[in-house]
Amino acid sequence: MKYKSIRGTRDILPEEARKWQYLEKVAREIFQKYGYEEIRTPIFEVTELFQRSIGDDTDIVTKEMYTFLDKKGRSLTLRPEGTAGIIRAVIENNLYRQKRITRLYYLGAMYRYERPQKGRQREFYQIGAELIGPDNPASDIEIITLTLELFHVLGLKNLTLYLNSVGCPRCRARYRESLKDYFKDKIKMMCTDCQHRYSLNPMRILDCKEEGDRVYIEKSPKISDYLCQDCQEQFEKVKEYLHFLKIDYTLDPYMVRGLDYYTKAAFEIKYEGLGAQDTLAAGGRYDRLVHDLGGPDLPAVGFALGVERVMEVIDKEKISLPSGVQTDVYVATLGEEALKESIKLIRELRHENLKVLNDFNPTSLKAQLRQADKWKAKFVLIIGEEELSGKRATVKNMSTGGQESVPFSELKGYLLRNCS
Ligand SMILES: [Zn+2]
Ligand SMILES: [Zn+2]
Known part of the structure; x- marks a missing residue:
């Protein structure tokens, strides 16, 4: 790569x-x-x-x-x-x-x-x-x-x-002094980061995660006593x-x-x-x-x-979050004319806020149904030669497997009723 x-x-x-x-x-x-x-x-x-x-x-x-x-x-x-x-x-x-x-x-x-x-x-x-x-x-x-x-x-x-x-800043000045006093004889035993912090800002020593240093830190003065x-x-x-x-x-x-x-x-x-x-x-x-x-x-x-x-x-915690992965309609077409007709249909359905997908180089119906499955489509519209001449689409309900023939003019209403 x-x-x-x-x-x-x-x-x-x-x-x-x-x-x-x-x-x-x-x-x-x-x-x-x-x-x-x-x-x-x-x-x-x-x-x-x-x-x-x-x-x-x-x-x-x-x-x-x-x-x-x-x-x-x-x-x-x-x-x-x-x-x-x-x-x-x-x-x-x-x-x-x-x-x-x-x-x-x-x-x-x-x-x-x-x-x-x-x-x-x-x-x-x-x-x-x-x-x-x-x-x-x-x-x-x-x-x-x-x-x-x-x-x-x-x-x-x-x-x-x-x-x-x-x-x-007022209470921190007093607190820093007390930390300096406390760590004075211990800082040589502590990590190099802490030694650096000691001179710059001893409060940062408290943030050290080193096991060995924690022993000293946990007995050091508390800021609550200096507020x-x-x-x-x-x-x-x-x-x-x-x-x-x-x-x-x-x-x-x-x-x-x-x-x-x-x-x-x-x-x-x-x-x-x-x-x-x-x-x-x-x-x-x-x-x-x-x-x-x-x-x-x-x-x-x-x-x-x-x-x-x-x-x-x-x-x-395996918390499942709601996800909007479902597709309302997958449009499967067979032939150039069907693809052309589908472009118009898809546009109309998307205007109704339906989530509609298709393939631009459609191959077999079987392959397109497989894609519809991957996109978790609720319905597949099938448009082939026969459907074109009758101005109807075959509508396949992907959860029940049932099919219906619906006129193009009624598709919008049919899908809106069934997709909600
Ligand atoms: Zn203060
Ligand atoms: Zn340290």
Whole structure:
């Protein structure tokens, strides 16, 4: 084979794409219900936008971005996540001036140069939402309940909601110091990544997956002991509302998000039993990002889910999604004249919103019936010489095997009655 898809990318073939369409449909219906409107932003942006928002010393920015110079020498980057571009668009287009609260959602491809593995591609798809304007913890709850409802409608079970507060720059400064103190005499025994993180941002050490390092991490200081009063109160309220709504959650004091813009309450929804890449959705509050990117002082909260991982769980749990694979009518013709007549018929039937298929180089009737079977046709219209001269078609019902002769003029009505 001469050409292959690039490592870390893959084709979504029709059978799988049907499932994706279903997920997208469910997501759109839920967003609609909650008042979220779709926004579509460019696949690439200036590199600086991502450095500013995600953070200069994060793994995403230092190792994983697809960055290139365009023909004028400008540094551009394929978006590694959706939020930065959306906030850029909100500020650039003054969207926040139109309504007190801006509710947006998006679907699309993201790009990160990571080692491809199960549940992790270099081109991957996310569905997400941003709620811009309110700082009330009740708005965190809207994002969390929306995410949970989406998974519920899809029929996903065995999910766990993990919760933590990542604080604000004020509490994080104190927390980082305590981590530096704690890891000071241990960092030499830890992995080289962690040693690097120690000097850049010791909070990232908490994200390390190395067995040997986890032993130290699990005894390290918890951010909950370092939250400022404001962050503390916000986190308590989020937990209180979850109790009030009887939504179960598990505290994860060492959850850190791989993006610097998060503040205060953060959450992850995991499916146990998916291996290392078990996070289906993640999100949280980012109260400073709009301001940091040059906009007004607007708090915000959002989430994103990974489409490939959700699909993996749907397969694993053997959840059958509704699929529109059936064909209403397959038109089988014998001879050039019959083919010509069929073109007109097919056009009329499609105008009635029937799904109609045919073969353009028809061979034997047997071969055409086989194709009709493959397309799961409900009815086959057979048009040969005899049918042409009588201006009638033979209509074969594929589920009963029965046949009827129906005049061309009555075909439309007959099929509409029987195909619904
Ligand atoms: Zn704080
Ligand atoms: Zn490590």
